Amino acid sequence: MRVERQYRELEKIEEIRIYNIDRNKVYCPSKQVKKFEKVSFSNIMKQVPSDINVFLPLDDNDYLIKRVGWNLLERMNLNLEDVEGRKLSETSPFYYDLFKEDLREVRETEEAKALRVFYYISDRVISIANVHIISDEGKVYLISDLTKTDELNKSVEDQIKEEEENKAALIEYFSHTGSFYKLHDEYTWTPGIYNIINRSKETRDRFYNIIFDLVIPEDRPLVDELLGTMSPETDTYENIIRIKTPGGHIKYLDTYLYSKFDENGEEVSSYGLFKDVSVDSHKHLTRPVDFMLNGFNHNSKLSLLVEPLSKRYEFSEGFYKMIEVPKNEYIHNKSILDNIVEEDVRNELEKLMAGEISEVNTVLTYKVKGDPNNFKICELFIERFKYGNNEHSMGFLTDITVSRQEQEELKKSNAAKNILIKEVHHRVKNNLQVLSSFLNLERRAYKDKPNQILDNMQTRLSSLALLHEKTYTTEDFHNINLEDYMRDQDSTLNTLFGAKGIKFTSEIDPKIYLSIEAITPLLLIIDELTMNAIKHAFPYSTMKDKTISKKIDLLDEKTCEMIFWDNGIGLKDSDVLKNHNLGWEIIKNLTRQISGELEILECEVGTGFRIIFPVEFGQTLDEFNEKRGKSDEN
Structure with missing residues (x-):
């Protein structure tokens, strides 16, 4: 049920x-x-x-x-x-x-x-x-x-002889017409109507105007006009209305209506004639425009528009493919202009439809079905002209989305390559200057220890080489995954210092992405802490399970924390490290570069350091502390 x-x-x-x-x-x-x-x-x-x-x-x-x-x-x-x-x-x-x-x-x-x-x-x-x-x-x-x-059908069968009905149906079929007769609020529909709307007769059809029920919303005002017009003074009506059949086809009906009224002005009866003037109803006729349309029907990027400014439009298949609406579902009206992005193009087309200008030749951006994420770029040409006493229009619509996208991508690619080359030169220059500064500092501090200077420079060069290799391969200076770099850095350090029996491990949150401005000093900080640990934490070659570890986590969406520790002999006096160590000065300066905070941790075994720094690089230390709700303690 x-x-x-x-x-x-x-x-x-x-x-x-x-x-x-x-x-x-x-x-x-x-x-x-x-x-x-x-x-x-x-x-x-x-x-x-x-x-x-x-x-x-x-x-x-x-x-x-x-x-x-x-x-x-x-x-x-x-x-x-x-x-x-x-x-x-x-x-x-x-x-x-x-x-x-x-x-x-x-x-x-x-x-x-x-x-x-x-x-x-x-x-x-x-x-x-x-x-x-x-x-x-x-x-x-x-x-x-x-x-x-059976009672409903009795009156119809009494009025219309079967033979006469068949003759009328044959005439209506070839002339694409159908009619109704309405008496006492009940309709009698001829077979031609059912040919037009492409469905069989139903018992309830006698209670409704089955043609007006199918009128598309855009032409509903014409029906309202009809219902408000028919009177003893105006008892006829003629116009073209559009209907959508139960099968989804749009049809144009030349409509003629006539009504009779009694002495009180009440409608007694009415008669309606509908002639199907749709193009699809005359497939057996060959017109010159058919040859033109057929020439475009297999082209999805170029469309021929015949009478685009009229209700009696005819478009080639490419048009419906461009707007992504099936032909049998498309209803042509001014609302299609709403999907054109450019206001000046919409205004031009409004003027063309009003007859203020005779031609539009432009490029427009079209939102497919109004979807702001689905755009097509099209060239449009429409011209209106006069033939005899009638106004006509014709145009072409070309989808140039792919060619425009290829042009834009080529421009972006060239621009990106130029930026990348400049950025590479800039980074190499900066890093060489940093290494030169470190070298000058260490030459003064360790002038009698050239091997230590070489070891330190080798570690820094390895980290920077790794950074440059990964960054320039991805061509992204702003979103560098920290876990990838730390894993490769550990591999490099294990290769360099594995002979000394030291193991390097890392535990990094995979969701941390930093810009190159932040990751470069961070890698150098880790290098300095590592070199200090190698130098001071493991003075005896007989020490077992020597490990240097680091852990970097997100404290919140704006803040990172790095814990660096070793399981060496530990610090006896942290003040000595702070006051008389070149490496410590380098670490402090690099920490300031990333707007971070540095502290020495108290550990039962070995030495630990903690650095808190912002994910977003470029803010001052005061701004960073203010965001975290702290005052500047430095």
Whole structure:
């Protein structure tokens, strides 16, 4: 069992379709809540063909059944005593769910409401009920008129002979026309209409204007104009309207309507003729424009636009591929301009449509289906011209997205290479200056220890060479993964100092990315701490399991912490290190370069250092401390 609802705007009525109703769920025996006195005029109401159902509202949005129509009771093989005084939700959950919102609306607004209910078995209508809901004196009345389909079809069969109908259908088929006749609010549709809308006849078609139901939203104002125009003074109407068939095809219908009115100005009857003037309806005709369109139909990057400023447009297949909308779903109107990014292009096209200019030749950016992440760049040329007494237009639309992207990528690639070359020269120069400064300092401090100077320079050169190799391979100076560098640096240090029995280990958060401005001094800091540890932490060659370790973690999204330690003999006096050690001065200066804080840790075994520094390089130490909520203690 399935229920569908649809509101018919033109007829101002809601339609309910019920498929394969389960009669076992329509009635459920339930407990009687209240016994009512006999309803007045009950015998008279038996003679009324309509079912008059009376409900008494309850506080919980439920209803007590006071009366059920005799026709319904007879169809369900029930007596009034089986249902009266019982709750509607318990006695008939199906009809309670079906009508509860309609009953509530009528109670609250006290305005009558009309519904039309179609009962289907499979896809065939078996009966139709016209329902009216009324609220009066605290009660709600649901009045239902039921008609079976064999009664519906009888009047049509009496009026139209089968032979005449076949002849008319043949004429309408070849002329692409169809018509209707409306009398007393009921329609009679000719077979040609069903050829136009491409579906079979349905019983409920007699209640609606099935053509107007299919009118696209953009042409709905034409229907409103029609409904407001027809009168004894203006009893004819002619225009072209567009409909969308149940199969999704857009069709253009040349529409002619004529109405008759009585002496009171009320419409008695009306006649409508529709002629399908769509291009697709005349495939058997060969026109010159077809040859042009066919020449473009296999080109997805170039589109021919015939009459783009008119409702009777014809576009080649490339247009629909560019806008990524299937041809049978596309509705041509001014709203397509909303997806053009450039305001000046939209203004130009508005002027072209208004006849203020005769040509547009431009490049535009088009948002496909309004998606800001899906752009296409197109060249557009449209020209309007006069032929005889009529205005026409023609144009070309070319997708140049790929060629423009290739041009932009080439420009960016050249610019990036130039920047990279300049950056490489700049980095090499800076690092050579740093190494030169270190060399000068150590020559003065260790003039009698040339081997130590060479060892120190070799360590620094290895770290900087590693840094340059990785950075220039990725061509990214701003997002360097610290874990990759530390792993390779440990490998280099193990190679250089493995003969001394020292092992180098690291534990680095893989989510830490630093710029080259931060990572260069950080690597040099680690080199200096490493060289100090090799020099002072392991003075005896007989020491076992000599290890130098470092751990770098994120304290928060803006701050890093590095712990560096060794398991050597430890510091006896940290003041000696601070006051009389060149390496310590270098470490302090490098720490200031990364806006960091340096401290010596108290360790039970060996020596440890802690450096806290910002992830973002370039801020002062005061700014860094302020962000962390600390005062400057240096």
